[in-house]
Amino acid sequence: MARTFSRLLRRHQVLNDIHRIPINKRTIWQRLTFKARASAFTSAVGKRYAAFIPVGTRLSPTIRFGHAFNGVHIAGNARIGEHVLIMQNVPIGANMGHARDTEAPVIGNNVFIGANACIIGRCVIGDGAKIGAGVVLVNATIPAGAVIVNNSAYDLTNDRSVYSRSRS
The missing domain is CATH 2.160.10.10 (Hexapeptide repeat proteins)
Known part of the structure; x- marks a missing residue:
């Protein structure tokens, strides 16, 4: 469980790094996948831990x-x-x-x-x-x-x- 938890915290950090980049400076890949990745992260945290920690x-x-x-x-x-x-x-x-x-x-x-x-x-x-x-x-x-x-x-x-x- 600790491995899963630390993996989720790392994913949160990566998404926050992308979140801080102004939208017009993000790569095409970051623009296209950010919303889906952020939604998947929030969903995973909600299902596994019944918690809510937004990407920002x-x-x-x-x-x-x-x-x-x-x-x-x-x-x-x-x-x-x-x-x-x-x-x-x-x-x-x-x-x-x-x-x-x-x-x-x-x-x-x-x-x-x-x-x-x-x-x-x-x-x-x-x-x-x-x-x-x-x-x-x-x-x-x-x-x-x-x-x-x-x-x-x-x-x-x-x-x-x-x-x-x-x-x-």
């Missing part, structure tokens, strides 16, 4: 997924740092409810994201933060080194709720 998503080579990437959904414009560990069933996406909330999360380096955590909207997660299992973050700012637990996003390092201040 930039994944670091040091990113790690617990239990492959079963159930992980990552928005195409999300930014994920180096040495991040993401457990299963974690959506990381943009809040499409309002036009102003279409920004996706920014996740720093050396972050742990527990199983079934939800990170939605303009979330900024600092370096070295630990997000516990089942935590729901919507448009939240998490400081570097914070430990967030509970579905109400309680910060153990600062002994307060993430949402205790007024939200704007």
Whole structure:
């Protein structure tokens, strides 16, 4: 399974390299096959892992997924740092409810994201933060080194709720 997983990550990287080339600078072969290859990749990831990682998503080579990437959904414009560990069933996406909330999360380096955590909207997660299992973050700012637990996003390092201040 690890071989298959690493092969899928390599395919994702190759497709991203082609995706970054402006359309008018791509070779004929790249123009003709890109859409089909991207669709085949997304389909393979969806069938094998029940996950969704669009081709435009930039994944670091040091990113790690617990239990492959079963159930992980990552928005195409999300930014994920180096040495991040993401457990299963974690959506990381943009809040499409309002036009102003279409920004996706920014996740720093050396972050742990527990199983079934939800990170939605303009979330900024600092370096070295630990997000516990089942935590729901919507448009939240998490400081570097914070430990967030509970579905109400309680910060153990600062002994307060993430949402205790007024939200704007």
